Amino acid sequence: MKNKIARILSDTIRDCISRGLLPEINLPGGIEVEVPGNPEHGDYASNIAMISAAQVKQNPRKIAAVIEANLVDPGNILEKTQIAGPGFINFYIKNSVWQNTLQIIQEKNEEYGRLDIGGAQKVQVEFVSANPTGPLHIGHARGAVVGDVVANLLKNAGYAVDKEYYINDAGNQMNNLGKSVLYRYRELFGEKIEFPENCYRGDYIKDIAGDIMKKEGNKYLISDEEATIRYFTGVAGGVILEGIKDDLRDFGVFFDNYFSERELYKDDGVAELLDSLQKQGFIYSDGETLWFKTTMYNDEKDRVVVRKNGDPTYFAADIAYHKNKYARGYKMIVDIWGADHHGYMPRLWSGIQALGQDKSSLKIILVQLVNLLRAGEPVAMSTRSGEFVTLREVLDEVGKDAARYNFLMRRSDSHLDFDLEVAKKQSNENPVYYVQYAHARICSILKMAEERGIALPEYKDIDPALLREQEEINLMKMMAKYPEMIEGAARTLEPHRITFYLNELAGIFHSYYNKNKVISENEKLTAARLFLLRTVLIVFRNALNILGVGAPEKM
RNA sequence: GCGCCCAUGGCUCAGCUGGAUAGAGCGCCAGACUACGAAUCUGGAUGUCGCAAGUUCGAAUCUUGCUGGGCGCACCA
Structure with missing residues (x-):
């Protein structure tokens, strides 16, 4: 929908320029369309007039007026427009357009929200990668979920994604x-x-x-x-690795490949790579150790790749590992690390640039540490003594869905409080149930309809114009926004946007449910509303599916 | 000492990459089931967006400086 508005604007502006109504305008950043915070400002708004005002030195409201008067709207989707504030153009979309999206959702079904911005490009997401010296603990769990969902997001966006676990088994x-x-x-x-x-x-x-x-x-x-x-x-x-795999499986996390660090050393692979990098001038010797010139790429200092005792460092292996990734054809590589490794980023970026790769092809997501609590009190953890809360214990105590959902409720780079008591509580303090409950509730209504002998309607059977309650319009708008939300989450690699979206969608639904009867004496209205619920169900399922969280029919 | 990240109602956090009157949830107060599931809903109070300058039509968002917190600064991984 955003794109449609942007197209209307660009068509209109081009038209106006060719007819001499507007001077030549350059829009290097494209046309921005956004959803205003205040619904009184329309469904969408554009600041295009203000942006171009500075360039062509005209009053922004005047430019807006020219654009508004000449809008090209072949699809006839606009109810009305207005010019507001310093020069915003506000767009109001016809209700019929929102009502039509119901048909699209129904037709696309589990494909609704799928994108093809990836163009089947090969992407690798590497995460967890804990060395198998002990069971996974709560800290690994967050990275595991973030990695898994980022991979799902990219897959959904049309990338060819492989998930990989790097086993540090050589140190x-x-x-x-x-x-x-x-x-x-x-x-x-x-x-x-x-x-x-x-x-x-x-x-x-x-x-x-x-x-x-x-x-x-x-x-x-x-x-x-x-x-x-x-x-x-x-x-x-x-x-231990088998145990890790078992835990991950029960957490809903599966890998396409487990890659052993030892693999890199076969046939002197690491040594040969260092050799070749030395010939290219990226590596120098100080007589005892080999140094990589990471300062060439803005690292604070050069880094050792071969120690005095002749052993290569972790960094040396990591360059070889990433070379291997590129050699396998991945165009984009996503590494997910604990935030305590952030200092390592410039080093690795130097490494891949020396390999001739573009810095932007390696995305690094930092996942902040988890602050584990029980009823508000911190749970003491110490890796050294072997006292830590394992992923297994969390799974046993709070379950997969609640654990995953809780880890996805914050931006990855923000600290996360994980309270075991809250996460297992089946109450309104626990957002996962809020969303799942909405889903179960809809299933329950549809079942009730069937029991009363009401066939589930198809789009052709209903009159979508009957869906005109405010909450119904809100639901349809929210669902129409779903693909845009997914695209944003995929582009920024930010899974938490989905949980926020789901909470909002569930909120609109619950509110709707409490105000309006779906099944009533009015057959036509009942049919329209049942159909609406079917589409809401689809959006819930698709989103929860990306999160790897269950969509239960009853709870 | 240097570098990275963070600072938004009492608490936990969003804020769509610079937009209009800054939003949720929890907690608190007051209400709603003989009605499709009350794990729900309705209403109410709470803010110097850490501080100070700067950039411009416009800043929670960008720049710089300060304050306070986290994390790094290995020939560990």
Whole structure:
């Protein structure tokens, strides 16, 4: 609809210029059309006259008047227009236009809101990517949902999206994992162990050690320690990764690919890449270590890629990883990180630019940490001691839908309070139920109609002009806005816009429901309203589907 | 010390990339079921958009400076 108004304006202006009514106007930014905050200012408004006023040095209201008098509206969608304030042109859309969108929604059904701004371009969204040294905790959960929904949004917008989990399984943290298991294993045979600072203490380590003891006995007490650690690392990493996958599955998060960091080192891949970057002058040696000239691309300082001891850094692997991503044909790459990694951004952007890629092709979404509460009181968490609330515990306690919805209610880069007591409360403090309840309520009404022998109407069976209550018009306008909202969310990679939209839509519906009977003696009105509800249902489902939140028929 | 992010009613947050009188939810107060689901609805109070300049027709939004909070500043990942 916004686009239609913009087209009317651009056609009109071109027409006026060619007829000499307006001077030549340049509009590099295109034509802006927006929804005014105040409904008295119409359904849409444009500031075009004010924008061009400065350029052609004329009174904006005068320009607006010329435009308004010569509007080209072939679709005949305008009820009226007005010029207001310093030079706004306000547009009022005919009710019949909103009523017609019902037909579009019904016809498109689950396609309603689907876009093709992506042009089937290959996009990769990489997220979670926790190294498999322990179960996912609440902090990972937010990133998991944001990544999942961003991927859904892009898919819905017409991109060819793959979701990937990068397994950091090559660093010495994994080695510490193997060591931790070994120490617990020895403890099981009665040895007293001073547990080192950098080892993992969670109970899951003991379980893994216990399993190894049960299956393979005591043979690792005497074998070569380094080999044993390597072996235990593999076993533990595998077990933990499987657990992570299980948790993600129950959270509704699925990946197309799990990519192992170790893959990068095969056939000296990392070394060769560093070599070639050195030849191109991006990397230099100071005699002991290799440095990447990230300052070329506005990083604060150059960064080490190969340490004094000869080991490549995480950064070195990450350049190789992103090179690999581009080599797989992805035109746009979305990385989702914890906000505490923000300092790493200039480094990675330097890396991909050295690879010849455009900085804008790598989008990085920072997800702020979650502040976990229980009934308003902070829940103490410490990774070191192994005391943290796991994703599994959250799922068991509050359920998938409430957890996902709560993580999507704020912008990603804003801190989020997650209160376990509130999230599991089935009350008005918990927005997920507000939306789901609206959906269930509609299902219930449609079912009631069927039980009374009223067939669900099709568009051709109804007179949409009967839908003229204020709440009905509001519902139709809101639904007409759905594709625009989705497009905005997809372009900005901001999933929270959907939850805000859903809350508003549910609000309009609940209010409508309380004021008006859908099923009544008036057959024609009943049919029209039932049809309206069918379309509302479609919008709820499509939006909830993108969020990965259930749309229950009863609660 | 340097860099990034944040600051909007009592609380938690939106604000569509510069628009018109700044909005929701929670909490608080007062009301609405013999009516399609009261997990709902209706009405009410609450604001120097952290402070100060600047940019222009117009600023919560952009610039600069300050204040206060978070996070980074590794040859960790």
